[in-house]
Amino acid sequence: MVLNKNKKKMAQTVLHQAATRDKSDHGWLKSFHTFSFGMHYNPERINFGALRVLNDDWVSGGKGFGEHPHDNMEIISIPLEGALQHEDSMENVAVIEAGEIQVMSAGTGIYHKEFNKDKDQPVQFLQIWLFPNQRNVTPRYQQLRYDNLMKANQFTQILSPNKDDDGVWIYQDAWFNLGKFDKATKVDYQFKNKANGLYVFVLKGDAKVEGQDLTERDGFGIWDTESVTIEAALDSQVLLMEVPMNF
Amino acid sequence: MKQTEILVICTQQEILNTIVRLINANETMNGTGANTLEQAITVFKSASFDMVLMGAGLTSEEETEFENIVARSRSKIPVVHHYGGGSGLLFAEIYECLGRK
Numbered sequence: 475m476v477l478n479k480n481k482k483k484m485a486q487t488v489l490h491q492a493a494t495r496d497k498s499d500h501g502w503l504k505s506f507h508t509f510s511f512g513m514h515y516n517p518e519r520i521n522f523g524a525l526r527v528l529n530d531d532w533v534s535g536g537k538g539f540g541e542h543p544h545d546n547m548e549i550i551s552i553p554l555e556g557a558l559q560h561e562d563s564m565e566n567v568a569v570i571e572a573g574e575i576q577v578m579s580a581g582t583g584i585y586h587k588e589f590n591k592d593k594d595q596p597v598q599f600l601q602i603w604l605f606p607n608q609r610n611v612t613p614r615y616q617q618l619r620y621d622n623l624m625k626a627n628q629f630t631q632i633l634s635p636n637k638d639d640d641g642v643w644i645y646q647d648a649w650f651n652l653g654k655f656d657k658a659t660k661v662d663y664q665f666k667n668k669a670n671g672l673y674v675f676v677l678k679g680d681a682k683v684e685g686q687d688l689t690e691r692d693g694f695g696i697w698d699t700e701s702v703t704i705e706a707a708l709d710s711q712v713l714l715m716e717v718p719m720n721f
Numbered sequence: 722m723k724q725t726e727i728l729v730i731c732t733q734q735e736i737l738n739t740i741v742r743l744i745n746a747n748e749t750m751n752g753t754g755a756n757t758l759e760q761a762i763t764v765f766k767s768a769s770f771d772m773v774l775m776g777a778g779l780t781s782e783e784e785t786e787f788e789n790i791v792a793r794s795r796s797k798i799p800v801v802h803h804y805g806g807g808s809g810l811l812f813a814e815i816y817e818c819l820g821r822k
Binding site: 510511512513515517520526527542543544545546547580581582583585603605609610 | 731732733735736739776777778779780781802803804805806807808809810812813816817820
């Protein structure tokens with residue numbers, strides 16, 4: 475068989491519709507897991523490249539996670555509504571609220587606790603874990619406000635692997651972008667690294683990505699391509715996570 | 722019913738205790754902890770395990786040394802890197818490993 479050298483490689487995709495996510499309901503905590511987490515195990519839903527956890531969490535007023543350990547994981551929290559009170563074994567005491575992003579590189583090990591700062595209103599946040607590109611690093615913490623940098627109908631970089639780049643940084647060759655778009659806006663995303671994949675998570679509204687219709691909280695992974703077109707079918711908010719597929 | 726025997730290695734004692742406690746809360750599994758390379762080698766040679774979870778804290782040279790000891794042993798059990806330090810990924814790591822055996 476003779477292959478056409480000029481023929482573009484077909485992009486590969488995976489769709490994770492919101493309704494297909496596993497759910498944990500502990501009363502005070504409701505969590506939707508895009509990938510296997512806790513006692514939920516689905517061999518078809520382990521990871522998307524270095525992206526291992528995408529939890530969509532709701533915590534009741536005044537409730538939260540008591541002190542617990544982490545190691546060897548890049549842990550990113552993005553509050554969507556409300557605020558979290560954070561304390562850790564590196565003596566960080568902080569409040570992280572909607573419009574901010576927090577990262578913990580757990581490395582050799584940290585302990586932390588996090589609670590809903592509001593006694594009455596629920597806090598809603600994304601908890602995202604990426605495999606690190608180095609094991610056993612010295613633990614670190616970073617928090618950054620990004621909402622004052624956002625421009626309408628554009629993506630804003632909120633995470634990268636580089637200390638001097640926009641957003642927080644992590645021990646992985648990953649880039650996160652967040653954007654709010656008016657209906658019918660169309661934007662292109664160029665991969666930073668052609669070997670990476672892009673995981674699109676629709677926070678609000680409806681969007682079309684490379685011909686795939688997505689609605690709120692749907693996830694869509696795409697790789698073996700260099701750029702992706704995202705079109706807002708409604709006023710929408712979209713999180714893009716570019717991650718290594720081989721790491 | 723035979724329990725799945727799991728050796729957990731982690732130099733942070735509190736994290737080690739947490740992982741072993743989580744494993745032992747499952748009646749089909751039994752976890753044994755080691756917090757140094759020397760202890761891990763001793764425990765590994767003294768009992769029979771189905772898998773090893775390599776947690777945080779050993780140097781990469783120590784991890785390689787332990788993996789070589791396992792590879793040279795008759796059991797040749799899988800050594801899996803553990804990530805996360807708690808319940809989040811633990812059971813998926815175990816089920817993935819046992820499913821591959």
